[in-house]
Amino acid sequence: MKLRVWTLLKTYTILVYIFMFAPIVVVLVLAFNSSQFGGFPIEGFSFRWFVKLSENEAIIRALRTSVILGACTAVIATTLGILAALALVRYTFRGKDLITTVLIAPVLVPETVLAVGLLIFMRWLHVPRSFGLLLLGHSIIALPFVVLVVQARLTGIRRDYEEAARSLGANPLQTFFAVTFPLMLPAVFAGALFAFTISFDNITATIFWRPSGMETVPTQIFGMLRNSVSPEINALGFVMICITVGVPLMAGALARYYMRNTK
Amino acid sequence: MSSSDQSIDKRPWLLLSPSLMAITLLVVIPMAFILVYSFYENIDLAVDKVAFQFGNWSEVMTDGYYRTAIWKTLRLSVIVTVLAAVLGYIPAYFIAMTKFRDKWLLLLLLILPFWISFIIRTLSWIHIFGNQGALNGLFQLLGLTDAPLSLMYNEFTVIVGFIHVFLPYMILNIYVSLEGIDENLEPAARTLGATPWQAFREVTLPLSMPGLAAGCLLVFVLTGGSYVTPLILGGPSDFLFGNLIYDAIVTELNWPMGATLSFTLLLLLGLVVVLYSRLMGLNQLSKAFK
Structure with missing residues (x-):
């Protein structure tokens, strides 16, 4: 009886996982379909859509914009996020709970509203839409997530190491760069990767903030989607999934390998 | 000037100031605007006049079109939230309770969708339900239909x-609170004579409520604030309140109306958050990250 219920739960779980991954697998498979249409049936195996993709200048330009935007967002959001997380982890001060809430609050503001608000504020300041607006906007969207991720990682670092360095004669700055920062590095990486992904993936706010003529990968795909899914989009999806899933997985595997070897 | 120890320590505020300044400048002040x-x-198009009049507000309050949109948005958000909770609870329970050695794999697979592009995940359903989708392909292969059935672009x-897109948020939140429950509690209830179902209903389910509630809040607010998904997967009548904002700002360039609609959405979803x-406090929301 108990076993039967358990099997039922297991089957249910497997079905939910299939629901989550089947459509993604379909995109990955269709990227290699030689048919000139983006859907079924599968007519044969071909790399032609990847070749086509590499020749599509609009997509390459969008990819470059997205990567630069994501990298800059990662730098800004991670810098701000680490400073804030340090304050939350290392110090006790009055109003800490309130401050934590304020730092997380942007997550709870609907992104559409956040986008319109910033856009109207810029309009009032007579600042036109620009790459800079996208950068600031993406950074503020990523910031709460970076704070949460970094804060969770920082809590695990013991202060004894820093105190040892200080007692051995290092000044605070030396201590930070020789002890604290290397210990924080995994947190920095995790935060930066998260910020990059959030920026790279954003479409809701980006549609409002981008200047006319500037496309990121998601807005480019969105624009190409009007008629149907073209096979190039499948190929692009394949490439994007390889980057955004492959890079963190490799980073994780490398970190694990590295840790095992240093132990 | 020995202020650092006794009185207020300035260092945390120094560390916090860039973030707080950014949030004030890029979130708080824009909301006021x-x-x-x-x-x-x-x-006219993209031309507006400084004024203090209630025209936009009275239009939003009285025009049935906007009321329909609010109703549609709440309805859809509730449907999505309830279905996500029903679909998500059992997997979360299974992952939390399983003695399966490769549990980490299930957790990794749960986080994986967060790394995959939202727009790719959304459009992937066109490959399932579309005219050239997997289902229509299957139907034709089996000889059930000659022409493709139109299964797409509806509610x-x-x-x-x-x-x-939102299910992983739900499962992760429920999992976190299930994982925090003392694993001796359910067996204890069993020894005291409870059936497995009673033990679950009286002990585990109530203790997992904070995670379930946090997951529901996230899914509700995220759905209620969206407009891209209906544009990709919905038909002309499947719009949400967010789509009206998109239309007002991007298509009609009517900024005052866009602002009024945005503030309405902020109030509605803000009410839910408050x-x-x-009821629960906001702490639970940050737990999923640890």
Whole structure:
């Protein structure tokens, strides 16, 4: 009886996982379909859509914009996020709970509203839409997530190491760069990767903030989607999934390998 | 000037100031500007006049079109939230309770969708339900139909798209609170004579409520604020309140109306968040990251 219920739960779980991954697998498979249409049936195996993709200048330009935007967002959001997380982890001060809430609050503001608000504020300041607006906007969207991720990682670092360095004669700055920062590095990486992904993936706010003529990968795909899914989009999806899933997985595997070897 | 120890320590505030400044400048002040702009008057495309009038607000309050949109948005958000909770609870329970050695793999697979592009995940459903999708392909292969059935661009596909994207949030939140429950409690209830179902209903389910509630809040607010998913997977009548904002700002260039609608959405979803934080506090929301 108990076993039967358990099997039922297991089957249910497997079905939910299939629901989550089947459509993604379909995109990955269709990227290699030689048919000139983006859907079924599968007519044969071909790399032609990847070749086509590499020749599509609009997509390459969008990819470059997205990567630069994501990298800059990662730098800004991670810098701000680490400073804030340090304050939350290392110090006790009055109003800490309130401050934590304020730092997380942007997550709870609907992104559409956040986008319109910033856009109207810029309009009032007579600042036109620009790459800079996208950068600031993406950074503020990523910031709460970076704070949460970094804060969770920082809590695990013991202060004894820093105190040892200080007692051995290092000044605070030396201590930070020789002890604290290397210990924080995994947190920095995790935060930066998260910020990059959030920026790279954003479409809701980006549609409002981008200047006319500037496309990121998601807005480019969105624009190409009007008629149907073209096979190039499948190929692009394949490439994007390889980057955004492959890079963190490799980073994780490398970190694990590295840790095992240093132990 | 020996202020550092005794009185207020300035260092945390120094560390916090860049973030707090950014949030004030890029979130708080813009929200105030939305309110101010909602009283402005729209003259023409992208031209508006500084004013203090309630025209936009009275239009939003009285025009049935906007009321329909609010109703549709709440309805869809509730449907998506309930379905996500029903679909998500059992997997979360299974992952938390399983003695399976490769549990980490299940957790990794749960986080994986967060790394995959939202727009790719959303459009992938066109490959399932579309005219050239997997289902129509299957039907034709089996000889059930000659012409492709139109299964796409309706409320159902919008709901499926939303659940697909938001389900990991739900499962992760429920999992976190199930994982925190003392694993001796359910056996203890069993020894005291409870059936497995009673033990679950009286002990585990109530203790997992904070995670379930946090997951529901996230899914509700995220769905209620969306507009991209209906544009990709929905038909002309499957719009949400967010789509009206998109239309007002991007298509009609009517900024005062866009501002009024944005503030309305902020109020509606803000009300839900406030209600939740009164009941549960906001701490649970950050737990999924640890």
